[in-house]
Every structure is written in C-alpha cells, then in structure tokens.
Amino acid sequence: MKNRFKKIILLLGDVAFFYFALYFALWLRYLEMPNEKTWTNHLVPFTFLVLIWFIVFYVSGFYDLSFLKNKKLLRKTINCFLISGLISVVFFYLIEKSSISPKTNLLIFSIIYLLVFSVWRKFFYWTLKSYLPQNNTAIMGLNEQVVNLVKEVKIKSYLGYNISFIIDTEEENNSHAENIPIFKEMNNLANLIKEKRINTIILPTDIHTSQKIRASLFSCLHLKINFFTLSQFYENLT
Numbered sequence: 001m002k003n004r005f006k007k008i009i010l011l012l013g014d015v016a017f018f019y020f021a022l023y024f025a026l027w028l029r030y031l032e033m034p035n036e037k038t039w040t041n042h043l044v045p046f047t048f049l050v051l052i053w054f055i056v057f058y059v060s061g062f063y064d065l066s067f068l069k070n071k072k073l074l075r076k077t078i079n080c081f082l083i084s085g086l087i088s089v090v091f092f093y094l095i096e097k098s099s100i101s102p103k104t105n106l107l108i109f110s111i112i113y114l115l116v117f118s119v120w121r122k123f124f125y126w127t128l129k130s131y132l133p134q135n136n137t138a139i140m141g142l143n144e145q146v147v148n149l150v151k152e153v154k155i156k157s158y159l160g161y162n163i164s165f166i167i168d169t170e171e172e173n174n175s176h177a178e179n180i181p182i183f184k185e186m187n188n189l190a191n192l193i194k195e196k197r198i199n200t201i202i203l204p205t206d207i208h209t210s211q212k213i214r215a216s217l218f219s220c221l222h223l224k225i226n227f228f229t230l231s232q233f234y235e236n237l238t
Helices: 003-030 036-059 065-069 073-094 102-130 144-155 189-196 211-218 230-236
Strands: 135-140 161-167 200-203 226-229
Touching: 003 036, 003 102, 036 073, 073 102, 135 144, 135 189, 144 161, 144 230, 161 189, 200 230, 226 230
Parallel strands: 135 161, 135 200, 200 226
Antiparallel strands: none
16 A cells, blocks of 8 residues: 555544544533534534644644654644644634634544544554555665665554565675575576565666666566665655
8 A cells, every 4th residue: 555545544534533523522512412503613613623733733744654653642642732722722712703612612622532533543553554465575685775774664564565585696795684584596586576475676776787687677577566776665665
C-alpha cells in the first residue's frame, strides 16, 4: 500500500471520528439524540472548525507516518488539541449570532474526540504493522548506506516493507545488515525472487557500471518487479 494512500485513509478516519465525536457530544450534552435542527446548527460551524483543526494537525506532523510511533505521541496530541481548542473558542466568540452553546459543547466534544482520536491512531498503527500485506524487498549491493536503510525499514515496520535478502558480489565485503540473508551469487536471481516472493528491488546508484547486474535484472523483467534506486526508496519511507 502506497504511503500517500495510507495518509489518505488516516485523514478520512480522523474526519469521520471528528463528526462522530460531535454527534456523541451533543447526545451527552442534551441527554437525547440530537434532532435535525440541533445537528444542523452545530454542523456548519464545526465543519469550518474541522479545516482549522486539521491544518493544526498537519503543521504538527500528524500526517507523517513516522509520527505514529513517536514515544511522546500522547503529550503532543494533547498539546495539539489545546491549540485547536483555543482557536475554536476564539472562533465561536467571534460569531455574533450563534444559536449554540459553544463553551460546554466544545469542551465535551474536545474530550470525546481526544479519546477517540488516540484510540483510532493506535488502531491504525497496529493494523499497518500486523495485518497489511508485506512488501518483500531485495537489495542489490551492500554498503554503509544499505545498512542504514535496513535499520530505517525495521524502525518503520508499519510502512509494510520486509527486507528479504541482499545480493552482494564483493568478496572482500564483510559488512552485516541486521541479520538479513546475504547472497554472493546472482546466477539464480530470478528463482530466488520467485521463492521469496519479491515485490521490490532496490538498486545501487552505479547499476550502469555493472554488466553482470544489468544482465541479471534483465532476466527478471517478466516477473513485474518494482525497481527503485536507493534515493528513490528513501523518498518512499518519508
């Protein structure tokens, strides 16, 4: 699943739970299901607020997928909600003819949405990490950049990449990469790709200087593999 699509799902979930929190807040506030008039009176101003809130979320980095695993996520979420809440208070009191009770309703809504938002974000991260199909990935070449890349992929496991193996034909290279299998021969690359169900291959930046690498990769074109250079793949991780 592409990172952009994951971010869209995350955003849609945030918006859906925003309106769920509003509806539930009105139910708690009036101890009855909100009627059409009550819902409409709140829907218009809160729809404007949703734009403000999500601008604050975006600026605060909440749509950077790496932010999902931030150890200070709860504290940052609370700070973000406080900022959004203060902006909302100012907005409501600038409305001269408001037919709603902004102070109480906004407080109830903010508390509910904070709880729902936190649970939704935890569930989203857990789902990405546990249930989405893995994108089995192979790397051609082994150097310090590759070692750092493997570490980055393991840290960001929620992105769905799984480094299955590394091809390294340099006999004098004794580097290791987080216990990833390293193969020294490329003769059976196509069979290895089939066996490991590889979806993506990361290529060295100097691929054009190696005829052996080009020949081996050419034999794999029919397997419909996605090819990325190191720099391109790094972009996918952000």
